[in-house]
Amino acid sequence: xxxxxxxxxxxxxxxxxxxxxxxxxxxxxxxxxxxxxxxxxxxxxxxxxxxxxxxxxxxxxxxxxxxxxxxxxxxxxxxxxxx
Ligand SMILES: [Zn+2]
Numbered sequence: 001x002x003x004x005x006x007x008x009x010x011x012x013x014x015x016x017x018x019x020x021x022x023x024x025x026x027x028x029x030x031x032x033x034x035x036x037x038x039x040x041x042x043x044x045x046x047x048x049x050x051x052x053x054x055x056x057x058x059x060x061x062x063x064x065x066x067x068x069x070x071x072x073x074x075x076x077x078x079x080x081x082x083x
Contacts, residue, residue, distance in 0.1 A: 039065050 004012040006024035013025065021028065034055035041049045058065070 002017060004017045004022055006012050006022070006027055008024060008027055010024040010026065012022065016023075016025065016028075036052050037055050037058035038050045038052045039058075041051050043049055053061075
């Protein structure tokens with residue numbers, strides 16, 4: 001088994017090395033990497049797909065993913081949409 005030391009001098013746990021990391025858990029927590037985000041895509045009546053994207057892409061398109069406003073179609077029509 002390969003022994004890897006982090007840039008801070010700590011020993012990197014073997015499980016982390018196996019997973020391809022070269023930094024220790026403390027440094028990893030100090031510099032958090034943003035998790036990928038996903039959204040549900042309903043392509044048909046049954047089932048759905050999950051689209052996975054980077055956190056940055058998600059943030060840029062957040063307005064399009066999160067429904068806002070009235071849920072009811074009647075309320076949507078009764079609102080003045082042209083103003
Ligand atoms: Zn470290």
